[in-house]
Amino acid sequence: MLSYEEIQEKYGIYGESQAIREIVAVIRQVAPTDITVLITGESGVGKELVARAIHGESKRAEGPFVIVNSGAIPEGILESELFGHEKGAFTGAVETRKGYFEMADGGTIFLDEIGDMPIATQVKILRVIETGEFMRVGSSQLRKVDVRVIAATNKNLDEEVKRGNFREDLYYRLRTVNIYIPPLRERREDIPILFEKFVSQFCERNKIAFAGITDDAMQVLISYHWPGNVRELKNFVESILVLESGKVIDANMVRKYLKYDFAQFDYSRNLPIKFGRTAEQADRELIYRALIDIKTDLLEIKNLLGNLADFVSKQISSPLALPEAKIDLKTGNVIENFSLVDMEKRMIKAALDRFNWNKRLAAKALKISERTLYRKIKEYGLEEEKKKNG
Template structure:
């Protein structure tokens, strides 16, 4: 029997599609219940595709503003030149093309909630005005000198590290601390793999019911592949995968080779982090024994690898200290810690960028994140080194 509190949490998850039984999801649901009944500002963080909008909808839907509007603004998708007009509205004749007076998103959200998605991409100049609206509820339309007031709750979300953006001067510190009164972090799917079977079953059930599609089942091996996969696109990628495979393999039992066929990466080429087995379709004692055994094997393997790597790198560093002038042109095999041949630092940078692009199938956003540089810098380096031309020649 489900307790009243447990039933309440279950209803919230079903109502807003926040599926999962991991500890992280349970804590998120608990926080939603706590903050929903207040007007406190909430910042939702996490990678793209983890479900930040679902959490924002749940907060609004469980709040006293539930009958009011819920307005979604994708801050990164609106051109900087018209962003303020979109947010705060404009007067007729305020700029070329302003043929009539128009309300902005904040006025549309009056009495309800505004969800500022991808707020980390918002220009500094606009951030100042957002801070003022949050603190005072006041704003002015573009081209107007009249102060207007709204009653709006603000929920923001970002996939960026705002701490780092503040240090770099890309995000206002005062707005950051004002937004993160409550910070809900949604971990990526690869960090809560026990939720994958639950999400899979929910997505299958909803899609089949909506589209009258038959589902013949999935093998244990196929589910283990899903659980072991890295899921760079998170929950959104899993949902898209389910819909694709149900349509294209209609009526067939989903097996492991079929799963690998529809996933984004080649499992033979990319060796993602070794994952502990999840208990799925196996007796509890057997799964526990496998869990412990494989964990011990992985730990032993990791210790041997670290020991060898440290020994090789130590030898390499001793050589470099005794001959420091060789360092700028030393090509290092980081697996063995040995010097293979000489080449320039520019060549090293080019190879690192090319390796990152190849690893992520030329997804520049993921490659830039792995390299810890901006996408703009990555595009410039690709052009500078002619990597796009090299790729087209192959």
């Protein structure tokens, strides 16, 4: 079984957020089994990547991986596409044809957007999941396949079951293991990492150079709400690299290519607020997002304080590590400041210097998100200090 980092690189599931770490951990657990998996999350979060990783790390890895977009196939031919048909079964059936389940025999079938599947077809899907048995359209012969089923949807299947749009028995059969992929706006610490990966891949593939991105531009990317999630971020990277080739990406460029009216958003707290809603809805969303950000910040502060405590402990335990305090002999005042704030600043600067100002590596070493690191750099004026010192 591949390690956490190897799975990320092999299947492109990038990120250092707790959510991504848990998803990769679940992939490593469920992949070797034949258990049915339901992947949920908004469009563009990377559900297919997770499905590919599960198949690729399973005992079926050498077998076929068949993708079926349930919502893109017209209802009238969906069963024929899934289970195949016999010659003459309907007008236009000029030859016998295997369906996707037969094509996936010995491997994995990925039923994307299963929430859009008609109720009548859901019954047959449940049967093939439970018994491996099905019949082609126009045939009375029972056939059997050995297929692992992974399904995905951007719909809330709990609600769809209540509305009568999705079979309850199929829902519970599918969600033996449920992997939820949160939207990008709920794991903003992954944005700089994904940006860096997409830039590297695109530049290498197209033999172009990347001139860099300003801190303000990265902050806009981190603050943006990303309705299209990871897919939108990747498309944005590719567009801006081509159209602004050779230029350093600044905040104005980012706003231009995101093609969104930033006047509708208040970035004073990095909390996107949409207009055109009732005051109650806006207040509720603001409070919800604020609570999420506060929780994230508190966890990061806890990690930073833990690191700071370790740092101070090591300084105290080593008399050579901490310089003697400078004291004004006339007044008795301590000239050099050894407050926790000063120690935090020193620790962050030391991490940045150690990794040659690679903020991703420095943040990882400090066990904080890049978002927090960017904020601390600005708070302590470390960029200006660096420029001043050359």
